[in-house]
Amino acid sequence: MSQFFTTEIASFGGLDFITVKSNALQRRADITVFNPVTDDSARNVPLVILLHGVYGSHWAWAVKGQVHQTAQRLINEAQIRPMLLAMPSDGLYADGSGYVPHRTANYEKWIVEDVIQVLKEQYAVLSDDSPIFITGLSMGGFGALRLGAKYPQLFKSFSGLSSITHFEQIGLFVKDFQQLRLDAIEQDGVLDWLLKHQSRLPLFRFDCGIEDPLIEHNRTLHTALTSHQIPHLYEEYKGGHTWGYWEEHIEQTLLFFEKQY
16 A cells, blocks of 8 residues: 555656655655666666756756666666666755755655655565665755665665765755755754764765865865765766766766675
8 A cells, every 4th residue: 555645657768756745844755767777577676866966857858867777788788787776856945955954844754755655555576675876966966866875774875976074065056045045954964974974984985076166165074074084986077067077977876886785
């Protein structure tokens, strides 16, 4: 029996589109899914959750980032095994929810509970034994690194691209940051959770373009992690805070996740 009052699903252009009434948000929310598994008997397939940045929604990683095409190419080249890619909206609060709990809706719980549960209900290839990974870009990178560090028992590994590293940095991008401050219950940074759970963390990675306005924040996080002797991978590439960068470099994350299970 489903844990959700309503779930609608349809397929188009090699992608699945799910609208579900979220228990955490108490309203409908959307997920785009790429399922490359062709073996109906397959089980325990890995799940990769991809979080978008400010202004975007569930369609961004597929339509603007072509991540499903990158994944299919890597599968065809036998560089990764089939992984189910799930691309949820952030809950569509203002310019961006930050993927944190708010006073009126829990955007964190939407990701770590509802998204995972509805996918397990809809895809037989997923099970409680499926490894779960999370990644994202910009605000989604903040969400992925923060949630990966906060819930190390849930995520096999995690990754961030061009990541915001502290809640305060969301103010660089959104129109009404003061309202977000009033609504958000938790306003911490990625490092806070990495330090709190450092003995339980899996190996994780993050990268940033050297022309990105967030590069110094990412370098500062890398320096702090190194000083605290927390194992991680950090890489810098040419590029800025653009879809061209994310479309090119999501490949490194998918290859990294392949090695972690």
